Amino acid sequence: MSRSNTALIAVAGSALVIAAAAASPFFRGKKEKSSGLGEIDEIGDEEEMIKPEDVAKIFDALFVQMQGVLSQLGQQIQQIQMSGQQIPEQQLRQLLKGEFERALTAYQGKVFEENDVDEDCLEEATWEFLANSDKYPQVKKSVERFQRLYESVSGESVVSNNTPVETLTKEKLLEAAEVYFDALTKAMCTVVEKFKEKGSNLHDRAVVQQIQMQFASAANDAGEKALENIGITQDTFKKSVEKHASDPEVGRKLATLQMKQQKELIAMGLPAM
Numbered sequence: 001m002s003r004s005n006t007a008l009i010a011v012a013g014s015a016l017v018i019a020a021a022a023a024s025p026f027f028r029g030k031k032e033k034s035s036g037l038g039e040i041d042e043i044g045d046e047e048e049m050i051k052p053e054d055v056a057k058i059f060d061a062l063f064v065q066m067q068g069v070l071s072q073l074g075q076q077i078q079q080i081q082m083s084g085q086q087i088p089e090q091q092l093r094q095l096l097k098g099e100f101e102r103a104l105t106a107y108q109g110k111v112f113e114e115n116d117v118d119e120d121c122l123e124e125a126t127w128e129f130l131a132n133s134d135k136y137p138q139v140k141k142s143v144e145r146f147q148r149l150y151e152s153v154s155g156e157s158v159v160s161n162n163t164p165v166e167t168l169t170k171e172k173l174l175e176a177a178e179v180y181f182d183a184l185t186k187a188m189c190t191v192v193e194k195f196k197e198k199g200s201n202l203h204d205r206a207v208v209q210q211i212q213m214q215f216a217s218a219a220n221d222a223g224e225k226a227l228e229n230i231g232i233t234q235d236t237f238k239k240s241v242e243k244h245a246s247d248p249e250v251g252r253k254l255a256t257l258q259m260k261q262q263k264e265l266i267a268m269g270l271p272a273m
């Protein structure tokens with residue numbers, strides 16, 4: 001396994017997705033349409049108006065679902081590479097992107113149906129809220145978090161940010177990685193402990209899936225907060241990982257931290273994930 005592949009998998013191929021946030025393909029470019037909110041206002045049916053909390057809820061649901069997909073993909077890729085088969089980094093990136101988009105297409109229709117929203121109306125409403133992001137910060141946070149998750153997989157820039165993102169030195173990145181993974185592990189262990197307290201069978205497939213879903217939701221916020229506490233943004237952390245991904249020491253460090261996390265979770269009674 002190449003060092004850059006090791007870093008890529010540690011970053012984008014498990015519940016530890018460092019980018020922590022991605023883009024539904026239909027939100028890559030703003031469409032010139034009349035506002036869905038405006039159209040609804042004209043109808044005057046307040047009950048059918050798509051609210052900010054509805055948009056945030058939908059993108060949060062997609063984020064959690066897609067982190068679960070990445071976790072499963074990461075496990076499959078690691079098994080392939082552990083068998084000795086080499087996967088070129090470009091091919092690995094294309095594989096992750098293709099599987100991500102295929103799963104997203106399937107999941108988003110289900111999420112829209114569960115929330116009783118039309119895709120076009122949701123898109124128009126979302127752009128309306130994003131245009132007033134100061135008024136609707138939760139929408140901005142949920143959408144951009146989801147967009148950055150896609151960025152971490154595809155390598156394509158989706159979130160518009162005109163401010164240059166500084167990167168960390170290798171030494172600072174290694175220190176930040178320790179802090180980040182430690183926060184993720186603690187958040188994950190907390191989730192496992194809650195299931196154990198309820199008497200759940202940690203080897204039951206359905207329970208494991210529930211745990212993975214909660215991992216995806218809790219770990220991201222924990223990691224982001226831990227980085228903020230040492231004065232580092234997730235964008236800076238992500239860009240720094242990308243910058244140093246081909247460095248053997250960085251690759252080893254990320255792989256070691258991931259294995260350490262797995263061991264701690266297994267020690268709590270959770271099967272290898």
